[in-house]
Amino acid sequence: MNENWFCEQISNLNVQENRLTALSEIRIRLYEISETSDVQLETLITNRLLNSPEFIECLNCKNEATEQCELTADILSICMSHLSLEQSTLPTILERTLTNPRSSIKTIVFNTILKQLERQRNKKKYVQISTELLIHILNGLNEDDSKVGLPAIGILTIVLEQHINDGCMKNKLLDMLTSNEIVKCRVYELAVNLAKQSASMLYQVEFLLDRALSELDNDDVLLQVNILEILAALAEQNHGLLYLENRQVFEIISRRVENVDQNPIDQLLIPGIMKFFGKTALVQPQKIIVDYSHMMQCLFESILSENVSILPAAFDTFANLTQTKKGKQLLDKYYPALIKETFEAMSSYLRNLSTDLKNRAFNTLEMVFSTESSNQTDIEDLFQKWFKYLAGEESMQFLMDYCRNPFPDIKVACLSFIKSVCFHKWGLVALKNTAGFVEFLLDRKIEFDKEAKYKKFELISLLADTDVFDMQINLQLRTYVNEGPYFVQSILDIATEGN
Template sequence: MDESWFCEQINNLIIQENRLSALSEIRMRLYEISDTSDVQLETLITDRLLSAPEFMECLNCKNEAKEQCELAADILSICMSHMSFEQNTLPTILEWTLTHPRSEIKSIVFNTILKQLERQRNNKKPVQISTELLIHILNGLKEEDCKVGVPAIGILTIVLEQHINEEGIKNKLLNMLTSDEIIKCRVYELGVNLAKQSATMLQQVEFLLDRALSELDNDDVLFQVNILEILVALAEQNHGLLYLENRQVFELISRRVENVDQNPIDQLLIPGIMKFFGKTASVQPQKVIVDYPHMIQCLFESILSGNISILPAAFDTFANLTQTKQGKQLLDQNYPVLTKVTFEALGSYLRNLSTDLKNRAFNTLEMVFTTDSSTAEIEALLQKWFKNLAGEESMQFLMDYCRNPFPDIKVACLSFIKSVCLHKWGLLALKNTAGFVEFLLDRKIEFDKEAKYKKFELISLLADSDVFDMQINLQLRTYVNEGPYFVQSIFDIATEGN
C-alpha cells in the first residue's frame, strides 16, 4: 500500500456512487498507517487528501449524504492528528477546512489543533504557529458556533503570547470589540487567560482588560454579569488582584451593592457580584471578608431572605467564602451571630426547599466541611457549625434524609455526611446516632446504583477509623471487601433465617 493507492481512491470520489465505499476504504487504511508509524507516508497522504477538491466536496453535507459527511469528517480528524506545525504548507492545506461553511468541520480542525498544542506544551516543546494560521484562528473567535469559538480561545491562549505586540494582531482584536456581546466576551476571556500567565503578560493585554472594565458601566445587566464572571479568574492571581485593586474594581462593585436601592435594576447584578467576590474570597479571604463588609452583609441577607431566585448564587458564594481555613476563621471571628443564623437557616431550608435547592444546599455544606488539613481550632469551629444545623440531633436529622425515597437527595446527603466524617467528632456523632450504622450496613433497602456507591464510600471511610468496637469494625470491613454492589444469595438468606 502506497501513495498511489490513495490517489486512486481520491479519484473515485469524483463519482457520486463510489464515494461511500471509497471513503470507507480510505478511513480503514488510514487507521492501518497509524499503526505502522510510517511518518513520511502519513504526511504525504494527509497533504494529498486535504488538498483534494474531491475530498472537500465530500464534506459539503446534504440531507441525503449524511453518512458520506460523517465518513469524510472522520477522515479529516485522522488526517489532522497527523499534521505537524512545522509544515510550511499547513495554512494552505487547511485553508479549505478553516474557512468551511459548516461549523462542524471547522470545529474538528480547531479542536485537533488545540489538542496538539496542549500536548506540545505539556511535553515542554516550543509552541509556535505561523502568522497565516494565527489569523485563521483569530477569525474563529467571530464564529457564531461556540464549538469553534471556545477552542479558538484555547489555541490563542497558548500561542498568542509571542504575537500580542504585533500591530496587526492588536488591531484585529480591537476591531472584534465592535461586534456583539458574545464575541466581545470571547476576546475579554482571551485577554484574562493571557493576563493570568504573568504580570508582564498582563501589562501587554491591558488594552483588552481596560476595555472589559469599561463594560461594567454598560446598560446590559446580563452582559455585566458575564464580564464579572470572566474577571473572576484574574482576581485569583496576585498580580491580577493588584491590577483590579489599582483600577478600584472592588470599590466600584461594592458601591453598586450599597446603592442598590437607588437603582433597582442593579438587583439583577447581585448574584453575579456575589459570585465575583466569592470566587475571589476562595483564594483571597482576607481581602473580601475584612475589607468589604457590605458584600458579606449582602450575602447573609441573600441567604436569609429565602428568595429562591438568589439562593443558588448565595449558597455557592458562602461555600467559596468558607473554602479555606482562613476564610472559616475570619467569618466566625467577624460575623459569629450571622454565621450561626445562616447554618440554622440551612437546616430549615433542607426541610422546606424544592428538591434541586435541597441538593444545592447539601453540596454547599459538603464544601464547607471538606478540609485538606485541619487544626484543633478549625475542628471546634466546624463541630459548632454542624450543631447549628439542627442542634444535638443534627446527625439524626441527616439520617432521615438518607431514608429519602429520592435518590438524588439521598446521594447529596450521603456526600455531606462523608465530609462530616472526615472529622473525629463527625465519626463519633454518627456512632452515637442510634441505628445509623445498622442502616448503612443494610443492603436490602438500597436500590439506586449511585446511592449504593456513595454509601460504600462512606462505609469505607468508617472502616478506616478507630471509633467503633471490634464487632462493628468487622461488619464494616466485610461490607467493604464485598464491594458496593454485592447481593446476598438466596441460599445465604435462607440459612440466616434458619
C-alpha cells in the same frame, strides 16, 4: 498500497455514485497506514487529500448526507493527526478546511491543533505558529458555534503571547469588540487567560482588560454578569488582584451593591457580583470578608431572604468563602450571629425547598465542612459548633432522616455531606451515638439505587478505617467493605440466618 491508489480513489470522488464507497475505502486504508507507521506515506497522502478539490467538495456535504458527513469527518480527523504544526505549508493545507462553512469541520481542525499544542507545552517545547494560521484561529472567535470558539480560545491562550504586540493582531482583537456579546466575552476571556500568565503579559493585554472594565457601566446586565465571571479569574494571581485593586473594581462593584435601592435594575447583578467576590475570596479571604462588609451583608441577606432565584448563587458564594481555614476563622470572628442564622436557615431549607435546591444546599454544606488538609485541629471546635447550628444536638439524627429519603439524588447528596462530616472525630462520634444509624448503613436490603449504594460504600469504607467503634461493629464494617458496594446476599444465606 501506494500514493497512486489514493489518487485513483480521490478521482472516484468526482462520481456521486462512487463517492461513499471511495470514502469508506480511503478511511480503511488511512487506518492501516497509521498502524504501519509509514510517516513519509502518511504525509504524502494527507497533503494530497487536503489539497484535493474532490475531497474538499465532499467536506461541503449537506446535512441530509449523514453518512458522507461522518466519513469525511473521520478522514479529516485522521489526516489532522498526521500533520505537524511546524510544517511551513500548514496554513495552505488547512486553508480550505478553516474556511469551510460547516462548523463541525473547523471544530475537528481546531481541536487537533489544540491537543498538539498542549502536548508540546507539557514537554516544555515551544511551537511557532504562522501569522496566517493565527488569523484563521482568531476568526474562530467569531463563530456562533461554541465548539469552535472554545478551542480557539485555548489555542490562542497558548500561542498568542509571542504575537500580542503585532499591530494586525491588536487591531483584529479590537475589531472583534464591536461584534456581538458572545464574541466580546470570548476576547475578554482570552485576555484574562493571557494576563494570568505573568505581570508583563497582563500589561500587554491591558488594552483589552480596560475595555472589559468599561463594560461594567453598560446597560446590558447579562453582559456585565458574564464579564464579572470572566474577570474573577484575574484575582487568582497576585498581579491580577493588584490590577483589579488599582482600577478600584472592588470598590465600584461594592458601591453598586450598597446603592442597589437607587437603581433596582442592579438587583439583577447581585448573583454575578456575589460570584465575583466569592471566587476572589477563594484566594483572598481576608480582603473580601474584612474589607467589604456591604458585600458580606448582601450575601447573608440573600441566603436568609428565601428568594429561590438568588439562593444558588448565594450558596456557591458561601461555599467559596469557607474553602480555606482562614476564611472559616474570619467568618466566625466577624459574623458569628449571621453564621448561626445561616446554618439555621439551611436546616429550614433542607425541609422546605425544591429537590434541586435541597441538593444544592447539601453540596454547599459538604464544601463548607470539607477540610483542605489534615492539619486543622485548631478549628475543630468551630466545625463542631457550626454543625450543631443545623439541628442542635440531634443534627446527625436530622441527617439520617434524609438518608431514608425515597429520592436517590437527595440521599446521595446527604451521604456525601455526612462523609465530609465524618472526616472530623466529633462527626464520627456523633454518628456512632445516633441510634440505629450504623445499622441503617449496613443494611443492604433497603438500598436499590446504584449511586446511593456506592456512596454508602464510600462512607462505610471511611468508618471502617477509624477507631471509634467497638470490635463487633468494626468487623461488620470491614466485612461490608470486603464484600464491595453491590454485594447481594444469597437466598440460602438469608434462610440459614433465619433458622
